[in-house]
Amino acid sequence: MCTVCGCGSENVKIECHSHKHDHAHAHGNGDDHHHHHTHDHQTHNYGAGPARAHAPGLSQSRMVAIEKDILSKNDVYAAANRRFFNDRGILALNLVSSPGSGKTTLLVETIKRLKDHLPVCVIEGDQQTANDAERIRATEVPALQINTGKGCHLDGHMVGHALETLQPAAGGLVFIENVGNLVCPAAFDLGEAHKVAILSVTEGEDKPLKYPDMFHAADLMLLSKTDLLPYLNFDVECCIDYARRVNPGIKVLLVSAQSGEGMEDWCAWITAARMVAATETATGRSAAAAK
Numbered sequence: 001m002c003t004v005c006g007c008g009s010e011n012v013k014i015e016c017h018s019h020k021h022d023h024a025h026a027h028g029n030g031d032d033h034h035h036h037h038t039h040d041h042q043t044h045n046y047g048a049g050p051a052r053a054h055a056p057g058l059s060q061s062r063m064v065a066i067e068k069d070i071l072s073k074n075d076v077y078a079a080a081n082r083r084f085f086n087d088r089g090i091l092a093l094n095l096v097s098s099p100g101s102g103k104t105t106l107l108v109e110t111i112k113r114l115k116d117h118l119p120v121c122v123i124e125g126d127q128q129t130a131n132d133a134e135r136i137r138a139t140e141v142p143a144l145q146i147n148t149g150k151g152c153h154l155d156g157h158m159v160g161h162a163l164e165t166l167q168p169a170a171g172g173l174v175f176i177e178n179v180g181n182l183v184c185p186a187a188f189d190l191g192e193a194h195k196v197a198i199l200s201v202t203e204g205e206d207k208p209l210k211y212p213d214m215f216h217a218a219d220l221m222l223l224s225k226t227d228l229l230p231y232l233n234f235d236v237e238c239c240i241d242y243a244r245r246v247n248p249g250i251k252v253l254l255v256s257a258q259s260g261e262g263m264e265d266w267c268a269w270i271t272a273a274r275m276v277a278a279t280e281t282a283t284g285r286s287a288a289a290a291k
Helices: 060-088 103-114 131-137 156-166 212-217 226-231 236-246 263-290
Strands: 019-026 032-039 091-097 120-126 143-147 173-177 194-200 220-224 251-254
Touching: 060 091, 060 156, 060 263, 091 103, 091 263, 103 120, 103 131, 103 173, 103 220, 103 263, 120 131, 120 156, 131 143, 143 156, 156 173, 194 212, 212 236, 220 236, 236 251, 251 263
Parallel strands: 091 173, 091 194, 120 143, 120 173, 194 220, 220 251
Antiparallel strands: 019 032
């Protein structure tokens, strides 16, 4: 269930294969319990969750309590994902945008530039179809599709299951392409190092003000489809100003998957972020060894 729109998490489908894995369940006493088991994944049904926040008769205090419970449970799974990434020196990026921003096209072009230099894999989130995952696989990198059904975002639990199947290589890069939505994904931590908000110049420069939570949560905004600027009435400087009113620290890059504008800068940003992830992992290992 989503804290914003009350969407259910029933009928979530994750492409999986028969495999062995460990589930780590963190409990309030600070202990992590690992349960090793084998099963055949086809579809994970996570259940409808608690009563919908939009259901008639729910008081405001009850709605707030439900939302806190949902986010606190998600944070446990997100923390486990973050440990997974940190322990292996993996950089995980959560790509968020509205539908039609050019997110998948940009991701395909990014993968083409990076795949020969580092291990890359992708977790794809959509309500239905495996279209985007198939486009990613055409680049010859592993991709796993999560269909959320009525759900409008990925959560930490879904991503954790996807990682069990993908088993990304240490020191590599995991792209999480979230469901197209500028509202709900802002509230859900997936364990990523950075949220990257992708905003197309065809959408209007006021989107950061209309959807402030998303741009506040993002470390980077990619202003995409810039090859279309000559044909649009879009004020780039105004859009950047709006984004920085919401998030003064947000970095902004102008990119075009079609013309290649800004792609080198985008890949350089990824490379720098990956180096930070690798350094933090090495530092953590050194500190653990010194104890």
